[in-house]
Amino acid sequence: MNEDDQLRYWRANLRLVGALLGVWFLVSYGAGILFVEQLNEVYLLGFPLGFWFAQQGSIYVFIGLILVYCVVMDRIEARFRGGND
Amino acid sequence: MDIQSWTLLFVGLSFLLYIGIAVATRVGSTKGFYVAGQGVPAIANGMATAADWMSAASFISMAGLISFMGYTGGVYLMGWTGGYVLLALLLAPYLRKFGKYTVPDFVGDRYYSDVARLVAVFCAIFVSFTYVAGQMRGVGVVFSRFLEVDITSGVLIGVGIVFFYAVLGGMKGITWTQVAQYCVLIVAFLIPAIGISWQLTGDAIPQLGFGGTVVEGEHAGKTVLHLIDELHRELGFPEYTAAFVEGKKSMIDVFAITLALMAGTAGLPHVIIRFYTVSNARAARWSAFWALLFIGTLYTTAPAVAVFARVNLIETVHQTPYGEAPPWFRDWEDAGLIAWVDKNEDGRIDYRPGDAFSGSPSFVNEPSGEPVRGELGQRRLDNELTAGPNELYVDRDIMVLANPEIARLPAWVVALVAAGGLAAALSTAAGLLLVISSAVAHDLGKRILMPDMSEKRELFVARAAAALAVIVAGYLGINPPGFVAQVVAFAFGLAASSFFPVIVLGIFSRRVTKEAGIAGMCTGILFTAVYILYFKFLNPSMNTAEHWLWGISPEGIGVVGMVLNFMVMGVVSKFTAPPPQEVQDALMAIRSPLVERLEGADDPPPDH
Numbered sequence: 134m135n136e137d138d139q140l141r142y143w144r145a146n147l148r149l150v151g152a153l154l155g156v157w158f159l160v161s162y163g164a165g166i167l168f169v170e171q172l173n174e175v176y177l178l179g180f181p182l183g184f185w186f187a188q189q190g191s192i193y194v195f196i197g198l199i200l201v202y203c204v205v206m207d208r209i210e211a212r213f214r215g216g217n218d
Numbered sequence: 219m220d221i222q223s224w225t226l227l228f229v230g231l232s233f234l235l236y237i238g239i240a241v242a243t244r245v246g247s248t249k250g251f252y253v254a255g256q257g258v259p260a261i262a263n264g265m266a267t268a269a270d271w272m273s274a275a276s277f278i279s280m281a282g283l284i285s286f287m288g289y290t291g292g293v294y295l296m297g298w299t300g301g302y303v304l305l306a307l308l309l310a311p312y313l314r315k316f317g318k319y320t321v322p323d324f325v326g327d328r329y330y331s332d333v334a335r336l337v338a339v340f341c342a343i344f345v346s347f348t349y350v351a352g353q354m355r356g357v358g359v360v361f362s363r364f365l366e367v368d369i370t371s372g373v374l375i376g377v378g379i380v381f382f383y384a385v386l387g388g389m390k391g392i393t394w395t396q397v398a399q400y401c402v403l404i405v406a407f408l409i410p411a412i413g414i415s416w417q418l419t420g421d422a423i424p425q426l427g428f429g430g431t432v433v434e435g436e437h438a439g440k441t442v443l444h445l446i447d448e449l450h451r452e453l454g455f456p457e458y459t460a461a462f463v464e465g466k467k468s469m470i471d472v473f474a475i476t477l478a479l480m481a482g483t484a485g486l487p488h489v490i491i492r493f494y495t496v497s498n499a500r501a502a503r504w505s506a507f508w509a510l511l512f513i514g515t516l517y518t519t520a521p522a523v524a525v526f527a528r529v530n531l532i533e534t535v536h537q538t539p540y541g542e543a544p545p546w547f548r549d550w551e552d553a554g555l556i557a558w559v560d561k562n563e564d565g566r567i568d569y570r571p572g573d574a575f576s577g578s579p580s581f582v583n584e585p586s587g588e589p590v591r592g593e594l595g596q597r598r599l600d601n602e603l604t605a606g607p608n609e610l611y612v613d614r615d616i617m618v619l620a621n622p623e624i625a626r627l628p629a630w631v632v633a634l635v636a637a638g639g640l641a642a643a644l645s646t647a648a649g650l651l652l653v654i655s656s657a658v659a660h661d662l663g664k665r666i667l668m669p670d671m672s673e674k675r676e677l678f679v680a681r682a683a684a685a686l687a688v689i690v691a692g693y694l695g696i697n698p699p700g701f702v703a704q705v706v707a708f709a710f711g712l713a714a715s716s717f718f719p720v721i722v723l724g725i726f727s728r729r730v731t732k733e734a735g736i737a738g739m740c741t742g743i744l745f746t747a748v749y750i751l752y753f754k755f756l757n758p759s760m761n762t763a764e765h766w767l768w769g770i771s772p773e774g775i776g777v778v779g780m781v782l783n784f785m786v787m788g789v790v791s792k793f794t795a796p797p798p799q800e801v802q803d804a805l806m807a808i809r810s811p812l813v814e815r816l817e818g819a820d821d822p823p824p825d826h
Binding site: 142 | 284289291292295296299300302303306307308311425429430431441442443459460461462469472473476477503504506507510511514517518806809810811
C-alpha cells in the first residue's frame with residue numbers, strides 16, 4: 134500500500150467519523166436538549182417528541198451509528214486491503 | 219417461600235456460578251491477567267463491557283433518579299450511552315491498534331515520558347477508587363435490605379467474592395464472570411419491568427408501554443405520560459415531561475452534564491481497558507457496537523421503569539392513612555430509607571414537593587437499639603421539620619429495588635432484582651480493581667520503578683495490588699461517602715477532564731508534545747477537582763445556580779475542565795519541540811488499515 138492509499142484511507146475514515154458525529158450531536162444535543170421545548174409541542178405515539186428523543190430516541194440512534202460505522206469501516210478496509218470488494 | 223429465602227437462593231446460586239467461572243479461567247501470565255490473552259470474541263467482550271459499565275448506579279440508582287427528575291433524568295440516559303459513540307469512533311479501534319495493555323501505557327508511550335505515565339497512573343487510580351466506593355455502597359444497600367444482615371457483613375461477603383475471582387483469574391476471570399453477570403442483571407432488570415408495564419398499560423414491552431395508555435382504575439384511557447404530568451400538576455411538582463421549567467435544571471447545565479458524562483464514559487480507564495482484550499481493531503469496533511446494544515437494552519427500559527414507579531408511588535402512597543400503607547413501606551422505613559412525619563396530624567401520608575425535613579433522616583432509637591415509634595407505629599426522627607406541606611422522605615436509591623414490591627409482583631421477582639443489583643455492583647467493582655492493579659503493577663512497577671522485573675514477579679505484584687485494592691474498596695463500602703450516583707458522577711467529571719482530551723488529541727494529532735500532555739491533564743483534573751470539592755464539601759451552602767460558573771453545576775463542570783485541557787495542550791504544543799520520529803511513525807501506523815494484518819505473516823500483497 135502506498136502513501137497515497139494510506140492518506141485516502143485515513144481521509145475516508147475521518148469523513149465517516151465526522152458525518153456520524155454530526156448525527157450524534159443533532160439527535161442528543163439538538164433534538165434532546167436545545168430544541169426539546171419546541172419538539173415537545175408535538176405528540177407522537179403517546180410521547181412528547183423532545184422528551185422521547187432525550188429518553189429513548191437518542192439511544193436507538195447511537196446504537197445505529199456504531200453499527201453503520203462498523204459496517205462501513207469493514208468495507209473501506211476490505212477495499213484498501215485489496216479484498217474482493 | 220418468602221422474599222428472603224428466594225434472595226438467599228438466587229444470590230447463593232449466582233455467587234456459586236461466579237466462583238465456578240473463576241476456577242475455570244484462572245491465569246498464569248501477565249498478558250492473561252491484564253488483557254485476558256487478547257482473545258475475547260467481540261460479542262462476549264460487548265457483554266462483559268456492558269456489565270463492567272453498568273454499575274450499582276445504573277442498576278439500582280438510575281431509574282430512581284430519573285423517576286424524581288423527569289425529563290432532566292435524560293442526562294444520564296444520553297450521557298452514559300452517547301459516550302460509546304465517542305469510544306467507538308474516536309478511541310477504541312486506534313488504541314487497540316497502538317497495542318498496549320493499559321491507559322497509562324498508551325499515555326506514557328504516546329507522550330514519550332514517564333512523568334506523563336505517572337500522572338496517568340495517578341488519575342486512573344483516583345478515578346477508579348472514587349467509582350469503586352459507589353459500588354460497594356450498592357452491595358451494602360442490597361444486603362442490608364434483602365438479607366437483613368448489617369451493611370458491614372454484606373460488604374465483607376461481596377469483597378470476599380470479588381477477591382476470589384479478581385485475584386485468581388485477573389482479566390480473564392473478570393471477563394467471563396462479567397458475561398455471566400450481564401445475563402443475571404439484564405434478566406433481573408427486564409422481568410419486573412415487563413411485569414409492571416403489562417400491569418399498568420397492557421403492553422409487555424416497557425419501551426412501548428412508556429407511551430401507552432393506562433388500562434385499569436380511575437385513570438383508564440389516559441396515556442401514562444399525560445397521567446404523570448397531571449398528577450404532578452395536582453400535587454404541585456413541575457410537570458414530568460417538561461424540560462427547563464422552575465424546579466428543574468437549566469438548559470446549559472443539562473447540556474454540560476450530558477457532555478461531561480459522555481466524554482467521561484469514553485475516558486474511564488476500566489471501560490477503555492476492555493477494548494484491549496480483543497484480537498484487533500475491527501473486533502474493538504464491533505465490541506463497542508455489541509456493548510451499546512446490550513447497554514441500550516437496559517437504558518431504554520430504565521426511563522419506562524422510572525415513570526411506572528412514579529405513577530405507582532404517588533397512587534399507592536399519597537393520601538393513604540399510615541396504618542393502611544402497604545408492607546414494603548414499613549420494610550423500607552425499617553431499613554431507614556423511607557421516613558414519614560405527620561405534620562398536619564391527620565394520620566395520612568402527604569406527598570408534596572420540597573423536603574419534609576432538613577438533611578437525611580436521623581431516626582431516634584431506644585438505648586437498647588430499638589426504634590422509637592409514634593402512636594401509629596411510624597419511626598420517630600429528630601430532624602428539623604421544614605415549613606412545607608410534604609411529609610414523606612423517599613431515598614432515590616430504593617426505587618428499582620422497591621418497585622416490584624410496590625407493584626405487588628411475586629416474591630421471586632423481588633429476589634431476582636437483589637441478585638441483579640449485586641451482579642451489577644460486583645462486575646463493575648472487579649473491572650475497576652483490575653485497573654488499579656494493572657496501574658500499580660504494570661505502569662508503576664514494571665514500566666517505571668523496576669523495568670527488569672520478571673513476568674512471574676510482575677504477576678505476583680499484580681495479584682497483591684488487586685488484593686490490597688479489594689480491601690481498600692471494602693473499607694470505602696463500610697464507611698461510604700455520600701450516595702451512589704452522586705459519588706459516581708464525580709468520577710466522570712474527572713475522567714472527562716483528564717483522559718479524554720489527552721487520548722483523543724494523542725491519536726488524532728501528531729504534533730501534541732509531552733509537555734502539552736502533562737500540562738493538559740494536570741490543568742483539567744485540578745480545575746475540575748477543586749471546583750467539585752469547593753461546592754460539594756468545603757462550601758455546600760454556596761452550591762446553587764447563581765454561584766456556579768456560567769450556571770454549570772459541579773456534575774457538569776468536567777466539560778469546562780475538558781475544554782481547558784484541550785486549550786492548554788494546543789497552546790503548549792506550539793511552544794515545545796515536536797514529538798520524536800518514532801512516536802510520529804507509530805501514529806502513522808495506526809492510520810493504516812494494514813497494521814494488524816502485518817502481524818500475520820501471510821498477508822496477500824495489495825493488488826491495487
